[in-house]
Amino acid sequence: MFLGLDLGTSGVKALLMDEDQRVLGSSTAPLTVQRPHPGWSEQNPADWIAAATAAVAQLRAAHDLSAVRGIGLSGQMHGAVTLDAADAVIRPAILWNDTRSHAQAARLDADPRFRAISGNIVFAGFTAPKLVWMAEQEPEAFARIARVLLPKDYLRLWLTGEHVAEMSDAAGTSWLDTGARAWSDDLLAASGMRREQMPALVEGNAPSGTLRPALAAQWGMGPGVIVAGGAGDNAATAIGAGTIAEGQGFVSLGTSGVLFAATDRYLPRPESAVHAFCHALPGMWHQMGVILSASAALEWFAGLVGQAPAELTGALGPLQAPGEVTFLPYLSGERTPHNAAHMRGMFAGLSARSDRADLTRAVLEGVAFAMADNLDALRAAGSDPRMLLALGGGARSDYWLRAIAAALDLPVLVPEAGDFGAAFGAARLGLMAATGADPATVCTPPRIAAEITPDPALRGAFAEGLARFRALYPG
Known part of the structure; x- marks a missing residue:
């Protein structure tokens, strides 16, 4: 069996799929968005873990999860989760639909390297301008940053202990050389960031780590459950839709x-x-x-x-x-x-x-x-x-x-x-990472x-x- 976890803005969905890609069940735990100021949109990453825990618990109440071999992740893109050297969250995550950094986005976009290397406009919702905003408006918090993760990749850290991102989500940060599928030192430096603050990169259908033994025991799963790279929400939906x-x-x-x-x-x-x-x-x-x-x-x-x-x-x-x-x-x-x-x-x-x-x-x-x-x-x-x-x-x-x-x-x-949505696509990525199956065979x-x-x-x-x-x- 294979599990897909989709971290949306309004909830975390867990979907269980068998070897033949039949959906055995799904559950969702709700999330709320905090808007402390006009144009702001934030969530506490601890709430994501609580919602994921609740969603999986609902599935476990109805299904034996001992045969789960792979887990795939999908999630809302562009969010900024800032961590200190002990992996503690520094401030609430700034979400994709937060527009506070529109001025910083315009400044980065005026630097021709961003469009040339990332292949995209620097939108206000993207990750890089959020960090420039932090540097300017919350300098003490910014100085503590040891790592920046995207929302679903914070769930991965909880699941595996690994700092890893994958290509589809990383492409929405304004830090990726999208053609080369690698972090760009030029774009990182232009927004005040360093390569060592970035997670490692894998492809979405590749393994990114294994489920921590304590969580595996809590969820009734065996050892060695593979966690796939996963995908941003729309790319995961595309995997689910073939x-x-x-x-x-x-x-x-x-x-x-x-x-x-x-x-x-x-x-x-x-x-x-x-x-x-x-x-x-x-x-x-x-x-x-x-x-x-x-x-x-x-x-x-x-x-x-x-x-x-x-x-x-x-x-x-x-x-x-x-x-x-x-x-x-x-x-x-x-x-x-x-x-x-x-x-x-x-x-x-x-x-x-x-x-x-x-x-x-x-x-x-x-x-x-x-x-x-x-x-x-x-x-x-x-x-x-x-x-x-x-x-x-x-x-x-x-x-x-x-x-x-x-x-x-x-x-x-x-x-x-x-x-056929993002959670199903995430489960398919979990299947491919755990079994090495051909995407053309899986993604029908x-x-x-x-x-x-x-x-x-x-x-x-x-x-x-x-x-x-x-x-x-x-x-």
């Missing part, structure tokens, strides 16, 4: 929205705000467009009108042409293609006859149009997926998927019911329940809707 070959892609409608394209080439194009990161497998990279509010936009609107998101979308009926109301989903700024933390959302075209259904459709269409912007950016950067697998909680809405197919003019594939795509093709009768209307959407971009 998105590991050139031309394959997925659209994920989670809290944020992701358009992901696998590639066997390193194709940086930072000026487009497309992310060019290492994949979780050797010799593979991926390009990714990211919008910061996807399901989060629908949940925000649902909260305003006092209904559940599923109620709102379920009442819409068949797909319609975009109406008078247009929605910009930039509730927390935007990454691709705008790279603008200051952007904010809006409804435009409201009239006295606008009703709840009109606004619901506008929210779904606004996210779909933002995804169309991402597709254009990916194509300009060298990726051209021919169809997209639909993932994430928002993919349960048939209306939303049809709107995305229409806005992107691409088929959208709906997998059969099952768990899910069976497809339905293919949603763009409605030719609505192609012109959605093109017009996209044009109206783009005309509203703030200057």
